[in-house]
Amino acid sequence: MIEVELVTGRTLEQGATVEEKLTENYFYAVNYIELNEEDFASLKLKDGDRVKVKTKFGEVVVFAKKGDLPKGVAFMPLGPYANIVIDPNTAGTGMPKFKGVRAKIEKTEERVLSIRELLEVI
Amino acid sequence: MNIVCTFCGSVCDDGIYEEGKVKRLCKLGSSKFSIENKQRLKAPLVDGKEVSYEEAIEKAAEILVNAKRPLLYGWASTANEAIRLGVILAEKLGGIYDQCASVCHAPGVLAVIEEGLPGGTLGSIKNRAETIVFWGANPMEAHPRHGVRYSISAKGILVKDRKHRKVIVVDVRKTKTAKVADMFVQINPGSDFAIFTALRSILNGNENAVPSEVGGVKKEQLIELANILKNTKYGAILYGLGVSQSRGRDRNVEAAIKLVQLLNRFTRWVIWPMRGHYNVVGAGEIPAWEAGYQYAIDFSRGYPRFFPNEFSAVEVLKRGDCDAALVVASDPAAHFPAAAVKHLKKIPVIQIDPYINMTSLLAKIIIPSAIYGLEAEGSAYRMDGVVLRLKKVVDSPYWTDEDILELLLKRVEELKR
Numbered sequence: 375m376i377e378v379e380l381v382t383g384r385t386l387e388q389g390a391t392v393e394e395k396l397t398e399n400y401f402y403a404v405n406y407i408e409l410n411e412e413d414f415a416s417l418k419l420k421d422g423d424r425v426k427v428k429t430k431f432g433e434v435v436v437f438a439k440k441g442d443l444p445k446g447v448a449f450m451p452l453g454p455y456a457n458i459v460i461d462p463n464t465a466g467t468g469m470p471k472f473k474g475v476r477a478k479i480e481k482t483e484e485r486v487l488s489i490r491e492l493l494e495v496i
Numbered sequence: 497m498n499i500v501c502t503f504c505g506s507v508c509d510d511g512i513y514e515e516g517k518v519k520r521l522c523k524l525g526s527s528k529f530s531i532e533n534k535q536r537l538k539a540p541l542v543d544g545k546e547v548s549y550e551e552a553i554e555k556a557a558e559i560l561v562n563a564k565r566p567l568l569y570g571w572a573s574t575a576n577e578a579i580r581l582g583v584i585l586a587e588k589l590g591g592i593y594d595q596c597a598s599v600c601h602a603p604g605v606l607a608v609i610e611e612g613l614p615g616g617t618l619g620s621i622k623n624r625a626e627t628i629v630f631w632g633a634n635p636m637e638a639h640p641r642h643g644v645r646y647s648i649s650a651k652g653i654l655v656k657d658r659k660h661r662k663v664i665v666v667d668v669r670k671t672k673t674a675k676v677a678d679m680f681v682q683i684n685p686g687s688d689f690a691i692f693t694a695l696r697s698i699l700n701g702n703e704n705a706v707p708s709e710v711g712g713v714k715k716e717q718l719i720e721l722a723n724i725l726k727n728t729k730y731g732a733i734l735y736g737l738g739v740s741q742s743r744g745r746d747r748n749v750e751a752a753i754k755l756v757q758l759l760n761r762f763t764r765w766v767i768w769p770m771r772g773h774y775n776v777v778g779a780g781e782i783p784a785w786e787a788g789y790q791y792a793i794d795f796s797r798g799y800p801r802f803f804p805n806e807f808s809a810v811e812v813l814k815r816g817d818c819d820a821a822l823v824v825a826s827d828p829a830a831h832f833p834a835a836a837v838k839h840l841k842k843i844p845v846i847q848i849d850p851y852i853n854m855t856s857l858l859a860k861i862i863i864p865s866a867i868y869g870l871e872a873e874g875s876a877y878r879m880d881g882v883v884l885r886l887k888k889v890v891d892s893p894y895w896t897d898e899d900i901l902e903l904l905l906k907r908v909e910e911l912k913r
Contacts, residue, residue: 379685381668383737384638384772389503390527394534395830395853432834442670447685449669454830454854462833465745467606468598468792468808470833473742474686489830493857496834496841 376413378448380429380477382456396489404453405486408441409479413448417481426482427459429475434458434492435484448477454492500886501525502573502869505771505879506618506639506646513870513889522640529870535852537864549895550903552863556822556846557907559861560589563820563844565796569809570826572596572773575874575886578897579778582824583786585905586795588912592818593793594809595779596826601769602804603740605780605790607749614756616732616766617880618645623652625766627724627731629664631752632688632738633770636672642770647734648676662724666691667738681721686743687711691718692751698722699758725755726762733767740769768880774869777877813839822846823855824897825865830854848900866894874898 391400407427409417417425417438425438427450434455441449450456452472461471487495499511503524511529512519518529527533540552547555560566568586571579572595586593597605621628628647635642643649649658665677666688674680683691687710694710697703699722708715725731733756739748752767759765771777780790787793789802792809805811809828812818813836820843829837830853840858847859850867866872871892875883 381685381738381742384634386523386637386640386672389524389638392827393528393851393853395827395851396535396857397533444668444682447668452831457830457832457837458834460833462810462814462835464804464808464810466805467603467745468594468804468810469603469741469745470599470810470836471741471743471745472599473738489854490857493829493837493841493854496837 375478375480376416378409378413378446378477378479380427380448380450380459380475381473382450382452382460383473385451388451388453401489404451405455406437406439406450407479408439408443408449410443410445410447411440412445414438414440417479419481424482424484424486425479426484428478429459429461431461432458435482435486437486448479454489458492458496497889498887499529499889500869500884501528502774502867502876502886503528504639504774505776506642507774507876507878507884508641508645509884524640531867531870536850537852537862540861540863542861549863549900552861553900553903554907556861556863557904557911559820559844559846560822561908561911563589565818566591566820566822567594567809567812567818568592568822568824569594569828570596570824571779572776573825574775574897575868575872575876576775576778576782576883577874578824578901579782580786581898581901581905583783585901585908586793587787588905588908590796590798592795592807592812593783593787594807594812595776595791596773597776597780598791598804598808599810599831600737600772600776601740602791602808603746604749604769606746606804607753611750611753611757613753614760614766615768615880617882618878621732621766622646622650624654624730625732626655626660627662627664627728629666629731629733630673630677631666631733631735632742633734633736634667634671634673635770636676638736638772639770664721664724681713681717684712688739688742688748689744689751692748692755694718695722695725696755696758699726725759725765728763728765731759731763731765733765734770735767736770771879775876777879777881781877781881810836818843820844820846822848823859824848827853827855829858848897850894863900864894865900866892866896868896872896
């Protein structure tokens, strides 16, 4: 298990599939987390492995990838998977904290839920 | 045939549409117009049953009129004409109007109320800006042609090309945009406010008050950056959600504007948000000229009140303060935090959208609509506030958002009488 600072954001793939949300293309565009190479190795992960992302606000299983990130920082594409774990508090602005949430990451054998299943468990 | 793209806030107006294919647009724009890949309904659905437009709108009007406090949310991906009807509908219903900026650039709106906005159009940035700072913004993925048309490699009148322009990226990640920049300043997450403030201290001559490192950036690099900003003749800070969605939110934007105000004592700088949806500016401008505010507007007392802590969609849903929702051109089920989606699952939701999305899965009524810029015409505000005319290039069996809302408003007015 490692602890990271999680940020979320737009990717080209997420944008290109955002108007076809119930397709497999969108599912794969948003259901992963990018980790720094050392962090990725410390969890003994290989490409295609799954991790559980846990924060104070929820937990979700996604695929793990290596990303060009500083150690201790993780990235998820914006969307329904990230939204299970981001901070819903808005500090009076209406805006949840989509970027900069403490998260624990651990390897898991659990599967990644589909978009429909995800909506059911919310 | 020339088309105007209705994906991101750049609203590229130089697209070409020929025999069902688009040319010149980016990956996002191309996907927008590749409608054969999209999942669309054949007809409106009420409780999963196909009905006519009139029947669906009648049912929607009943739900909205019978609700104590409906939430009317979305609006960033539709035309100005439809948004205007949405604001009037919210007023008639005594409901809440909120729009996608609420989970995007709304903190910037709060900062602008306090500080103002020293801005410039994309045209002035393209022609004049010799230094461009993308702060917490990644246009290479979010606005792929922004760089070619207006910023990174745009060919301007006074700033000729890429060689004559300095591009700086400030971000927590080495993004695709950072990889094409002349200077990349990597900061720790949540430290934007401290860095804006440190830059202001240096420019104010209080360099000694700045510690050796701020937010993961060495003092020497901050001094170098401050000097570049100060010695630029015309520069632009184009900020993204890295500033407005992280720790500090509206206060980060406020600090950024204060930095630009200070720079304008020495030289000329502008600051502008990189807006996401093609008409998210319209979703704020239109309620601003109809009701005085840009988002999180409550009409339950018969007059508009603005208070994001209470009337923004996420806060309203988290507290369970609405008993029905009309969602137009948006997908809150996918883009709101789980704590807000929970309530959306409990109340009747009416959706108006060209496409099936995650919100469709929980909606009671789904009304499919025409795609602006392809199947419908209207107007939209580009990210810099310039209004462009969206074109209709093909016929479709779908009603436009404007047609749907016009009939919905008429039926609501009749039922309320």
